[in-house]
Amino acid sequence: MQILGHQRILELLPRLQAQTLLFTGPEGVGRRTVARWFAAGLNCEGGFPPCGCCASCRLEPHADYLEIAPQTETKTGRKARLLQIRLEQIAPREGSEETNLLDWIATYPRFKTKVAVIDGAHWLGESAANALLKVLEEPPAFARLILVAPSRELVLPTLASRSLEVGFSPLPEAELRTLTTDPEVLAFAQGSPGRVRWALEHPAEFARLESRVQGVLEALRAGPAPTLEALKLLLETDDALPYLGRRLGQLQMESPAYKEALEALSRAQDALSAYVSEDLVQTWLALKLARL
Known part of the structure; x- marks a missing residue:
């Protein structure tokens, strides 16, 4: 798994013992990609960096990795203007068959570590945030949680205070030039490799x-x-x-x-x-x- 930039963070993450991390930074800068890399390394037979060849690295989708994000469509199929992570995505609710974090993280991992990513922690509804707080206070020993948000200030203080922040910055243009030299794409990207890839794709x-x-x-x-x-x-x-x-x-x-x-x-x-x-x-x- 190739990561563009963020070398300092890649060297730091394997040494961190905190069970809950808060990845902050601009959209498209690489927070989700690094979260997947971190989960892969935690479960790789050889550790970090993940080898890409062992049974864990080859498994797709991975049994010990869960991403939770706000739904982009309403129940009527229209594009949602107000994004929100709902309670049933975090905790079990009667009548819902959707995978929820609490049930998923309570079972033992297939390999070494269960990693749950809350993609858009600033979009957690109040009830969902309260349910998540219970996990952050007493996470299973075999679990890691990663909250992804633009900044620490946008996340509820009760969640942020129980997380170790890892800050991501825009990449220098010199690094983005390994992806493209198109001046319009680079101006659009503003240091974000995700935006570069979107424009090229x-x-x-x-x-x-x-x-x-x-x-x-x-x-x-x-x-x-x-x-x-x-x-x-x-x-x-x-x-x-x-x-x-x-x-x-x-x-x-x-x-x-x-x-x-x-x-x-x-x-x-x-x-x-x-x-x-x-x-x-x-x-x-x-x-x-x-x-x-």
Whole structure:
């Protein structure tokens, strides 16, 4: 399993004894990949780095590895705006056949260590977080838990205080150049190998995102109405607002205006997550950005 960058973390993890770790850092920077590498090494016959050849390393999916993440679709099949890890993903509930963490982690591992990853620990609902707390307080001796979140501050204090934080940083552009030398992809990545791989694996989607972001930047100079139309197209693309924020930084805006623009994008993202009317959010954001 090849990991790009994060050499210091790869050397540190095998020496850590903490049963609960909190992986923090930007999206796409490699937190999940390193979590899988860590789980593989814990169960590999030869230890670290995982050999890739033994019975444990060859097993896919691995019996002693579990990832829990928020569902991206609602029960009606629509894309979920507000992501949340639900109680039944953590604890057993009557009528649910879904694999839950508490039942899974209570059984002995097939190899050496059971590793559970909570991908998006900042999206845990209150009841789910309370159920998870019971595991963090008294985890089985054969288990390790890894919480993944953008920052320690976004995770409930009761969970964060029982975790050892391992911070991930964006990679230097020199390391990303081993994946691509495309300047547009590197600008989009902002130190994230995950974003580089996404752009390379989905060239048509990346080109559409680039085109629509550029359309918003050009529309800003023409006023609120063209900006609104451009925003409607852009928001059909996932995770477009953060990238728009990075591109706004290239417009040489005055610092206060740029800061206000980023705040507007953040508020719009929060409003969309809270199911505020899309038309209302788009109109407000178009007026705000065009004025700035």
